[in-house]
Amino acid sequence: MKKLLVIEDNKSVASVIEHIGTSAGYEVTVAHSFAQVKALLAKQRDFFIATVDYSLPDAYDGEVIPYVLDHDIPSVIMTGRMDDKIHRKLLQLPIVDYITKENSQAYRYLLKVLHGHLTNHKISVLVVDDSLSARQHFCRLLKRRNFTVYDQPDGNKALQTLEKHPSIKLLITDQEMPGMSGVELVQTIRKKHPERDLVIIGCSGVKDDFQSARFIKNGANDFLKKPFCMEEFYCRILKSIEELRYIEKIKATADSDYLTPLLNRRAFIEKMNNDFTDVIENELSYIFAVLHINNFKEINDNYGQDGEDLVLVELAKLLKAHFTSQPLARLDGSKFACLASGLETEEIEASITEFTKLVSQHNISFKEQTITFSISLGGTAVNKQTSAKQWFEQAEQALQQAQRKTGTQVVINGLAELAKDNEQVSLA
Template identity: 85%
Template sequence: MKHLLVIEDNKSIASVIEHLGTSAGYEVTVAYSFAEVKNILAKKQDFFIATVDYSLPDAYEGEVIPYVLDHTIPSVIMTGRMDNKIRHKLLKLPIIDYITKENSQAYRYLLKVLHGQLTNHKTKVLVVDDSLSSRQHICRLLKRRNFTVYDEPDGTKALQVLEKNPSIKVLITDQEMPGMSGVELVQTIRKTHPDRDLIIIGCSGVNDHFQSARFIKSGANDFLKKPFCMEEFYCRIVKSIEELQYIEKIKATADSDYLTPLANRRAFIEKMDNDFPDIIQNELAYIFAVLHINNFKEINDNYGQGGGDLVLVELANLLSKHFTSQPLARLGGGKFACLASGLEVEEIAACLTEFQDIVSQHNLSFKEKKITFTISLGGTVVAQQTSAKQWVEQADQALQQAHNKAGAQMVINGLAELSKKKEQLSLA
């Protein structure tokens, strides 16, 4: 657990900040005066972050701030006093941010900052600028907020870094660079990286009113005019990342089954279509299987929707445990899908049979009752199909054949033919 030092002479405000820190996941220590800060830091210095009140009874002009910074503790300054003199003084300091204690919105913003310091390392940022001093300055600002930072001096090298690190989420590029300008870099990147996947922020020191429009029309999300202040820089970066995270959350919701932790039908088929060329050329063997809960309507009738939903969630969990790292989905109703892989199709078929047995032996409690259920399974050996849609159609046909046999049955199209072909080859 990371440690937060709260320095605040107002006990009510200190209590609010302590609560925010605890809710964000910090272990909190509170100091109400400069003297208490000195006593605390004499014994303990491993604070991950501090919130520092600008004016304390024994340090009215912010004397506590450089003292805390000298102990290499990243700090957020909280102040009820603000004028141009204080603002310029704070912006010159290597602080995370400053927040004026005006209203409740200030504490919502503080919570974002505290949470961000814990999670920003997951966000990778690439800085592209041929000026070493400018590049280092931007990198310092980003590292102060705990972002994972890459930097390159030109567009060509930036493209190479992006190719090697597809998880980079933010790119900040200068316009005036040798070989490839910032606008040209943006245009090249947008051919393969849509704005829902990568934030691009352009910047330039040239006094040209059209520069921002050129960047944004070329695909950039935002623009910064050099020199920019720390405050503006953080506001634009954080806002852009929040928008990207919001888009990612919407996409995840749209791609997920509303009840189980699995993908829904649309997202699953879309992924299978995208991965189709690699799957066909892969040396592994694959069986695309569709599984269906037998007598699912009767389960709903006997136990209600709550019992039916519990069975669906339980089957999804069993699938995830048995077919780890395999693509899974709920296709709708009591029907699920799995693209199972292995070295040999016979091995995969045995694994599917084993899973049928696991399900049939499993039971779950619901309102002091025991629910048991079985599954039928239809599958197709992945070989010469031309699309993922064909997999589903062939597996559905096999599932219907399994249902026609009654009970917990399994039919896999192409398995017998493939086994016969292997036997003939071994005899030859």
């Protein structure tokens, strides 16, 4: 656990911040005075972040802030008083943020800041500006908030970096650059990266009123006018990241099966179509499989809706555990799908057969009863199909063959043809 240092003389406020820090996932240490901070930091310095009260009984005018910063601890300043002098002073310091202790909204904002400091490293940001000093300034501000940062001096190099690092979720670009302007860069990026996948913020120091509209009309999410205030920069960045996370959450909800943690039919088919070329050209072997729970109606008749749902959830868990990191879906009702991969087709076939046996041996405890079930599975060896649609058609046909038989059955078509093709390639 990352460590949070809470410096606050008001014990009630300190207790609230401690609770917020704990709920965000921190191990919290509290100090109530500047003297306690000095004694604490003399022994311990591995704090990930600190909340620092501006006024302490023995440090009324913010003297504790530079002391904590000198120990390389990122700091969020909490203050109960604010005027122009204090505001200017705080903006000149390399702090994470400042929060005025006015109402409950301030503490909700603090939770966002603390949570963001734990998770922002997962978000990569690309800064594009031909001015070295401007790039360095952007990067310092972003790293202060714990983002992973890349920077490039022009549009062409920015496109290469974007291609190399798909984890980049935010791009900040200047307008006036040699070779490719910021607006041209935005236009090029939007051909491949929609707004739901990548946030773009344009910026410019030119005093033209139309620059912001020009950027946004060409696909940017927001605009910053240089020079900008640190506060405005962070507000715009965090708002954009929050919107991106919200969109990702909506998309994840839309793509997921309502009962199990697997993809739903629509999202899975979309993924298979998108991945089709990579799968066909990949050196790995693949079997696309569709599986169905045998006698599923009887499970509902014997155990009701709750028992039926439990079987579906358990099967999804077994799939995730057995076919680790491989595409899985609940297609509908009691039908699931998997794109299983391995070095050899025989290896995948053995794994699939092993899975069906594992399912038939699995016992589920339900209301002092034990539920057992089995599956039938139809698959096709992925080789020369012209579309992912053919995977489904061929696997469904194989499943129908398996279901005509009794008990747990596995039918995988196309293995002989694949072996023959591989033999011909080997002889050639």
